[in-house]
Amino acid sequence: MPIKVLIVGYGNVGRMALQALRQAKDMELAGLASGSLSQTDKPPAELEGVSIKAAPEDFKGEADVAILCVPSRSVPEFAKRCLALGMNTVDSFDIHTDILDTKKRLDAAAKAAGRTAVLSAGWDPGSDSVVRALMMAMLPRGLSYTNFGPGMSMGHTVAVKAIEGVKNALSMTMPQGDGIHKRMVYVELEPGASLEDVAARIKADPYFVHDETHVIEVEDVAEVQDVGHGVHLVRQGSSGATHNQYVEFNMRINNPALTSQIMISCARACLRQEPGCYTMIEIPPVDYLPGDRDGWVKKLV
């Protein structure tokens, strides 16, 4: 029986989750929950034949897993609603400081419903978290660094857009090594706004005040925007009493494509865990992969 998947939300990640799901032979689409798309007469061409309704509640009994492609702030509410409907859930909640509290609340909701929630299933938090845990197991003492980019920071971009005088913006994260980042901020200005004033406001914002920040005016942000991203995770330290051990993980990726693929892989994993809420470091990696364990043990171990 294929896994029946409901996609909730249809932004960048939702669109690519649909693509990833269509590549997964062990899954089928139950439908798309989207308030805005459920009201339009002309959904995008790729959604032809897809059942589009306003809310997860409209799919009660029709989905095994709900992939929550909604803003992080909305994740806890949607997760609780889907769990109560008897669906397992996967999200890519990325507010690092709230993960543990959110996990505790979703854990209670998941156990009450006898279902599983996979929390923060993207690449960071997500697959990077798994790599960091593995590196700690290999080199328990030492120093780790997570270097992001070059790539667009969603959080920083939203912060810039809220600043007076900014019409549109893009904040790029540029790795300077050892976990230090530079911010390259591209702005379209409102008529009459001064670049100097806007740059001063950006540099004084809590999101930017601690980092080297450069503000550059552009005519059209869309002309410089790209969803490519990367990370370089490094750990140097000791295994047992032996120093000079070095491990690193590096990637260059399309950001929403990887995020949504990881969510789809986690849709398998959530059906294989006991009820409760899990982050990716709490799940056996083989559970992300289709088919039976023995085949993967033979192929990967």
Place this chain on the structure above:
Amino acid sequence: MPIKVLIVGYGNVGRMALQALRQAKDMELAGLASGSLSQTDKPPAELEGVSIKAAPEDFKGEADVAILCVPSRSVPEFAKRCLALGMNTVDSFDIHTDILDTKKRLDAAAKAAGRTAVLSAGWDPGSDSVVRALMMAMLPRGLSYTNFGPGMSMGHTVAVKAIEGVKNALSMTMPQGDGIHKRMVYVELEPGASLEDVAARIKADPYFVHDETHVIEVEDVAEVQDVGHGVHLVRQGSSGATHNQYVEFNMRINNPALTSQIMISCARACLRQEPGCYTMIEIPPVDYLPGDRDGWVKKLV
């Protein structure tokens, strides 16, 4: 209560497992099972105060986990004996083609004893296997390459030592990229042996016949030997329908130090799994780390 660990075998890996265990605040040494050391009057200085007996059976009821630092060929027998004694086991069995069969046999033995066996817990198989599984979850379609070295290949070195005319040998694995390896073989010859003849025999051996192999005569193999090793895992492919995704994992490490550290980390994990036999891709990564999950979720996710 600290985890009571028995070390079985005292070669390179056993010695470094003892060092790693002494760095682990949540563990204590139950003793060392070593046939040869149990018969000597002068064990090495670092073993002062350590209970040394001939066999695991001499430690019945005294250990939670047995770390099997014995040759791969002896692992299944020692694992079954230790499981029957009520100990959980960790090994770094590295005969890739026999892993699945060995897992099935140890799974039955572990379940019968109500204990857990962690199989093939080194760096390859082991942590590399976890990275490969994670990369598959991130990029389900594409090509993966495991590039080893530069570093000593135990298997190839043993094969050379068995060849006529060879007194001592070291076979180094040199990565050529894309999973292709070159073999650099350093040999001490028996008196009267010809380098030309020995080189021809090595190159005709099944271990070497498919790889570019160079044979170099040295006066003393000990002068060129080093336990440094490395790996470069690469996967290029697609997430969903999006191509050009690239991930890589790279390390430079002291080989027995990393192997033994991973075994010690797995000693924690085996106490946290249901009875049965597991490879590392089947274990939640957080289970390798000391202390409670919440702290690691907060720190790593």
